[in-house]
Amino acid sequence: MTEPLDHLTDALLTAARKAGADTADAIAVQNRAVSIDVRLGKLEQAERSEGTDIGLRVILGKRQACVASSLLTADTIAEMAERAVAMAREAPEDPGVGLADPAQLATNLDTAPLDMIDPAPEPDPAELEAAARTAEAAALAVAGISQVESSGAQFAGRRVHLATTTGFSAGYARTDNGIFTAAITGEGTEMEVDYHSEVRTYRADLPDPAQIGRIAAERTLARAGARKPKTGAYPVLYDERISSSLISHLTAAMGGTAIVRGASWLREAMGEQVLPKGMSLSKEPHRPRTSGSRLFDAEGLPTTPMDIVEDGVLKSWTMDLSTARHLGLNSTGDAARNTSAPPQPMLFNLSLTQGTQTRANLLAEMGTGLLVTSMIGSTINPTTGDYSRGAAGYWVENGELAYPVNECTIAGNLRDMLMTLRAANDARPHLSRRVPSLLVEGMTLAGD
Numbered sequence: 001m002t003e004p005l006d007h008l009t010d011a012l013l014t015a016a017r018k019a020g021a022d023t024a025d026a027i028a029v030q031n032r033a034v035s036i037d038v039r040l041g042k043l044e045q046a047e048r049s050e051g052t053d054i055g056l057r058v059i060l061g062k063r064q065a066c067v068a069s070s071l072l073t074a075d076t077i078a079e080m081a082e083r084a085v086a087m088a089r090e091a092p093e094d095p096g097v098g099l100a101d102p103a104q105l106a107t108n109l110d111t112a113p114l115d116m117i118d119p120a121p122e123p124d125p126a127e128l129e130a131a132a133r134t135a136e137a138a139a140l141a142v143a144g145i146s147q148v149e150s151s152g153a154q155f156a157g158r159r160v161h162l163a164t165t166t167g168f169s170a171g172y173a174r175t176d177n178g179i180f181t182a183a184i185t186g187e188g189t190e191m192e193v194d195y196h197s198e199v200r201t202y203r204a205d206l207p208d209p210a211q212i213g214r215i216a217a218e219r220t221l222a223r224a225g226a227r228k229p230k231t232g233a234y235p236v237l238y239d240e241r242i243s244s245s246l247i248s249h250l251t252a253a254m255g256g257t258a259i260v261r262g263a264s265w266l267r268e269a270m271g272e273q274v275l276p277k278g279m280s281l282s283k284e285p286h287r288p289r290t291s292g293s294r295l296f297d298a299e300g301l302p303t304t305p306m307d308i309v310e311d312g313v314l315k316s317w318t319m320d321l322s323t324a325r326h327l328g329l330n331s332t333g334d335a336a337r338n339t340s341a342p343p344q345p346m347l348f349n350l351s352l353t354q355g356t357q358t359r360a361n362l363l364a365e366m367g368t369g370l371l372v373t374s375m376i377g378s379t380i381n382p383t384t385g386d387y388s389r390g391a392a393g394y395w396v397e398n399g400e401l402a403y404p405v406n407e408c409t410i411a412g413n414l415r416d417m418l419m420t421l422r423a424a425n426d427a428r429p430h431l432s433r434r435v436p437s438l439l440v441e442g443m444t445l446a447g448d
Contacts, residue, residue, distance in 0.1 A: 002052060005030060005161035005171060008072060012056045013165055015081035021058035021088070023099050025164040025299070027339055028054045036128040037152040038136055043129060044150075055339025058084040062093040068340035096322030099299070100331075102166050106296035106303075109170045114295070115288040116174040118202045123177070128153040131209040135181040138213030142183075144221045149182040149193055151213065155203070168300035176291060177203040181216040185224050192226060192404075194219035194374075200430060201289040219373075222394075226404035228447035229395045235369035236410055236443045237362055239393065240426050242375055244435040247281065247352055249380060249387070249414055250274065254314065256323025256345040258382060265385030265415060266314065274314045275418055281309040283334075284349040292348025292432040298337040306332075308347075318345045351434040355423035359437045362424050364399035370445060371396055372410065385414035408447040417443065 005028040012026035030052045037045040055068040058081065065087035067080045136151035154177070161171035180197035196216040200206050238246055250266075258264035266274065275281065285303035287293050294303055299321055308316045319327065320335035320343045335343035355362075363371065376390040392406040417440045424437040 002030070003072060005052070005159060006163065006169060008052070008054055008077075009161050009163035009169065011074070011077050012054060012081065013163055015077050016056060016058050016084065017165065018078075019058070019081040019085040020060075021081070021085055021165075022060050023165045024056060024058045025099060025162065025168075026054065026056050027163075027298070027337065028052060028161045029339060030159040031156070032122075033154065033156040034123070034125060034128060035152060035154045036125055036132055037150055038129060038132045039148065039150060041133065041136070046125060046129075048125075053339045054080075055337075056080050056084055057342055058088050059097055059099065060085065060088045062095060062097045063088045063091040064094070064097045064342060065091055066340060066342055068338075094322070096325040098321065098325070099164050099166050100168070100301055100321060104331075105166070105168045105300045106170070108295055108302065111172045111295055113288065114172075114286065114293045116172065116201060116293060118175040118177065118204075120203055122157070123155050123203060128155065131179055134209040135179055135213035135216075138210035139181050139183045139217040140213075142214060142217035142221065144185050144224070145183050145217045146187065147184045148213075149184050151181040152179070153209070154178045162296075162298065162300060164300055166300075170296060170300070172294060174291065175201055177201070177206055179206060179209050179212050181213045183213075183216045183220040185220050190224075192220060192223035194223055199291070201291065205289075205430070223392075223404045223406075226392065226406040229370055229405040229408050229445055231445055231447050233442050234445050235366040236440050236445070237359070237366060237369065237371045237396070238438045238440065239371060239373045240359070240424070240428065240435070240437045241373060243438045244350075244431075244433040245375060246417075246438060246440075247350065247433065247435050250281070250309075250418060251318065251347050251350070253382070253385070253414070254308065254317050256317050256319035256327065259317050260323050260326045263382050265381075265383060269314050270317070272314060273312045273419070274415070275309050275312040276421055277312045279309070279312050279353045279421065279423065280307045281353075282307045282351045283347055284351055285333075287349050290349050290430070290432050294348070297333045297335040298343045299331070299335040301331055301333040301335065303333045318347050320345045349432050352427070352436065353423060354425045354427055354436045357424055359424045359426050362422060362437065362439045363396055363401070366396060366439060367399055369396050370394070370405065370408070370410070371401065380414075387412050387414050387417065405447065408445055411444045411446070412440070412442070
């Protein structure tokens, strides 16, 4: 029987103290996953994985070191602690290193209201295979689809426990269920591919697999005959499928690590307008049935809902304890970590203010321009905000989709781009990052 995760973290902390650490924290992560892929009506791949990983961070003064292992024996734990302490003695001093004061630690540890665990039994592989087959068959039933590149269904369960020598000990669990299909139309150089996928905490909340297959097929057929768009300066509408990538560039620039290093195009922007008036960006760590929800961060600090951009004005950096100490501020409770590295600031559940118009309304108003539905690669200058990405989607004429496009590049400067944003009202409520379709004015397109 697998040892309880809190027993593992307790053993790691005991070993760290015995090895000579001043303070320490420990994390144990247990994962299980089942993934089924089908192709041409036959099972192509079936995978199941289960395992537990442990991580230990030890602190000596202002020096720290992290070690990790998937072996859970007492001897391994003792060796991990000894190795970590030896590494810490050789590490450079960092004034930001240190655990949270006990008074800072989260006290609300009841994760039940977050509703993150599907109470239904883990799905049988045959059930997952049936869902994947149904999605594939629905895609192939649409005239014009030559084949399905892949169709699959997955289940994943995760348990995490965090403990510190300052008295914190708590954990949480979550489940994820998903279905995806990628369809193909055409052949050779005329081949086009598109997809549809859905992920939910509860399997019962997933859409019908046949619907997923049909949407993948419809999206793929709409891409047939894609060509390069016109070159010039045009408005660009980021489809809801990929609009969160634009907001991710904003959140990366407000990350405490980038601010401490002076490597952010937002480094002097605290209290300034970074989004249009009336638009806010909120972190929502307590939203039920959402993959990024949590009551405490990776340092045991309570998570707190807040507007990080309010009415367009930047209100907060994203900080863990270390970056906050470097900046002379307080942590925002946004630390994240894996078993092999120290905490880093990171945002999860986010919501951007939605507009009042549909995506179709924004297309009509943009007149001529580009609707982007997928992106490939990126060149982002983190210091200046200069932006350039490969894109594909649809050319828009007179407010309507004219033809599919590919092999183009869109470019601009993020600070300028974000100030022109106009939002649609189509954000999907179940996603961790709820961001609607976003219209950006005056971007540079490189095509024909």
